[in-house]
Amino acid sequence: YFLEQNMAEGNNDQGNRERLPKNLQGLLNFCTEITAREDTTQPSPAVELSQERREFLEKVLAGFQGDVAKCMANLLKKLTDPSVFDINSDVSEQEEALEQLGEYVEDINYAIDLFKMNGFPTIVNVLDSPHYSLQKGAAQVIGDICQNNEMGQQNMLPLNVMQKLLNIIDNHSDPECMVKALYALSCLTRESEMAEKMFSDLSGFCYLMRAIQTKQPKLVVKSVFLLNYFIGKTDKYKDTLLSMGFVDQLVSILFSEDIDDTSREYCTLSLYNLSTSYDKALQECQRPEFNLVFQLNERLKTISGNDQYQEEENYIKSLLEVLHFNDEKEDDDIR
CATH class of the missing domain: 1.25.10.10 (Leucine-rich Repeat Variant)
Known part of the structure; x- marks a missing residue:
């Protein structure tokens, strides 16, 4: 009942509507937050689920599960727009698309769906955008896909993504882009023998050394974190x-x-x-x-x-x- 009530209230308020959950994890967090507001010192009233409320909840859940693939396809379409590679274009829609994709692919099942719809090459291509905001967003999504996800790592590696990330870490003028690229590189590399070998073959340790030498705090920490992984992993x-x-x-x-x-x-x-x-x-x-x-x-x-x-x-x-x-x-x- 509280879910129906609070989501209905959210639909009547612009600020709340922006906070409505976009995936199943978001729904869980939303329910937890709302429950925390309830008076837990008193017993909750038992309310029979009416047909109307049942249909409402079924619609919400079906929307999360059934429409995600369609939504991701629409988001990918925005990322193939020519504006992505036009420095003079407004890319606010593409920034939002990357943010939403990042939320979806935190669920490994949606990350797999994104691969099945051939979405990985689209994300990797955005790394070549002249817009720093899109480069950062793409690197974040790549990292989110690959973190603790062998399937994501294996299918990202053939796309030349590691070299692109290394180039950003080494040559970029924006420290935040470098940090996001290093995050993605770390997620792409750790716990994957194929990625570790590629990292070594591409002289990845040289890139880490130069990142450490910048003395940029976030770059140093992420570089040394990855370095510690290699030290502990093998001799x-x-x-x-x-x-x-x-x-x-x-x-x-x-x-x-x-x-x-x-x-x-x-x-x-x-x-x-x-x-x-x-x-x-x-x-x-x-x-x-x-x-x-x-x-x-x-x-x-x-x-x-x-x-x-x-x-x-x-x-x-x-x-x-x-x-x-x-x-x-x-x-x-x-x-």
């Missing part, structure tokens, strides 16, 4: 990471004065993961010119006892333990 890339100077870069970022706290936290974790899984990386971390133990202890003095930095503090202590243990081991070997 086969660790020689490559060391030869490229990733330890040097992480240490440099770690103690840069103009870097943010979250980036420091992620870089500390990367150094710890490398050090504990690869002896050569541990040896790199102990190079005298880094003075890493001293630097870490100084940082520890600054953040110790502050709940805001609890994760970073834990990572620093763990890394110091590894470094001290190896020092003691080397002393014993000398004796």
